[in-house]
Amino acid sequence: MIGLIEIKRRKMQFALIGLIVTLIAYLVLMINGLGVGLNEQAGSALENFDADALAYSDGAGLSVIRSELGADVVERAQQVDGIDAAAPLGYVAANYRYGDGDVASAAFLGYDPGTVGEPDVVDGRPLEADDRFGLLADSAFLDNADLSVGDTVPISLRLDTIEFEIVGEIDQGNFFFQPVVYLLRDTWQELKYGPDPEEGTPIASIVLLQGDDLVGDYDGFEVVSKSVAFDNIEGVSGQQATVTALRWFGYLIGALIIGSFFYVLTLQRIVQIGVMKAIGASGLFIFSQGLMQVVTITLVGLAISVPLAGVTDWALQQLPDPVPIAFTTGTYITTSISLLFAAALGALFSARQVARVDPIIALGQQQ
Amino acid sequence: MTATLRVSNLSKTYGSGDHAVHAVRNVTFESDAGSFITVVGPSGSGKTTLLAMVGALLQPTEGVIELDGRDVSRLSGRQQAQFRREGVGYVFQSNNLIPYLTARENLLLMRTISGKNGREGRERAEQLLDELGLTSRADAVATELSGGERQRVAIARALMNDPRVVLVDEPTASLDSERGKQVVESLVREVKGRNKLGIMVTHDMAMAEMTDRILEMRDGEMTERNRPSIPDASA
Structure with a gap:
């Protein structure tokens, strides 16, 4: 040697x-x-979705921002052959105020309690169907804003500011370089499209799908694997x-x-x-x-x-x-x-x- | 083991046509184990080229080199390397020890490259170091050794794998005459004492006189040089 x-x-x-x-x-x-x-x-939040595949609206180019799914399309997506479970999910970016009036943005995801879209709560409690102005906030969101479970936080969108109560803490990561915040899908729809939405207003951005061999083009939507969805996050x-x-x-x-x-x-x-x-x-x-x-x-x-x-x-x-x-x-x-x-x-x-x-x-x- | 070297009609030519250089021309000689030959001659006479061919560092253009009846003049590259490991021991002009290895490690290197690491090799290294008066310097790195010590380590290294032939190239070139004489005395004693065949190339006649036989090279051709007496170097 x-x-x-x-x-x-x-x-x-x-x-x-x-x-x-x-x-x-x-x-x-x-x-x-x-x-x-x-x-x-x-997009760690996307990777943390409890799903095998994601459904996007046709023409959205696999962009969660552009994807908008109506009730009929969501219904068809939930009935794809080979599906075990599905859950519509809405996305919108909104600002929140904290501290001495500082403003930051977060990724707000609207889900339905009891579906595969529901995140695991690490502190506090899950959202109930009547928690219209309740939030599940990611740890990073709470750390950044110096907030904790039980606090309220003003959320601004469409020139409106609404006080939300943080009812639970989650560890779901980030989306588009922002911490994620989960709220009820009905509230999300109201935040994004305004109160009392007209008939035909989109009810979700994407649909989370569990099952085998789901990937493909369908009538009004396309389904891709989670890894393809991740690679298509804007800028990734x-x-x-x-x-x-x-x-x-x-x-x-x-x-x-x-x-x-x-x-x-x-x-x-x-x-x-x-x-x-x-x-x-x-x-x-x-x-x-x-x-x-x-x-x-x-x-x-x-x-x-x-x-x-x-x-x-x-x-x-x-x-x-x-x-x-x-x-x-x-x-x-x-x-x-x-x-x-x-x-x-x-x-x-x-x-x-x-x-x-x-x-x-x-x-x-x-x- | 009796090592008989038979060199027949050996030639080495570099280049061709008008630019051909005949370094060695039609050289023939024989020698038996237990003897020490010196090849003398001026620079460019072909003596080192002859040494390189006998030691399988060069392939002859023509002729045959037989060692113990085996033709070693047309070996493949791998066979040449094996022959140099096992059949030949070299002592180079400037000793050429591996500078960052100790005297002992330079000897053991011969076993390492032969894939023969083990207690037997270590014992042989200690024995050679002892016989050449180097035991106290065994752990000195090569660069810490004197010129004479380095040449004695080089001699020990050449004998490490028990070769049949020991080839020596100008061993006293970097030494003063007294140290040079001691080194050649050691060489002749160790080689003849072990019944090896030694071949030394030098232009120093005083050193040549200490060996059994002197062959002279001039313009690539060899002649036997008459000597008044042959000293008993093994005594």
């Missing part, structure tokens, strides 16, 4: 590349964490493309830097490689020592950067305006494996150089 012995005896030389690998691993981890965090902000595909591009640039830069370092190291060791070949070492043995160094340095870099990213995550969550960053075990594992792979790929740059070294140079002759 002479590769490892060299790292041990030439600490300073390898500490430099170790530092660079650590910073690259940290950067890629932060980018991936940002990707996960942004996705959570964009562009955001994911940006984060993915940044992530790949991180891996590419990692591979190039690690590859360049070991390529230069290989050039510096040409005579040494020639001597090793002259005494019978195979090119594979010599390359494997370099590869072992790359893997070791990358593992050390990850061993430092992973906890560092965890600490950074914690610190960022302590800010008054938390940065949308989130880490999961999957983020750490995927990033670590990908970076190890990129580093090994970078080390391959040196393989050809190792193979080309003629052992005759050990005798002081030119190749």
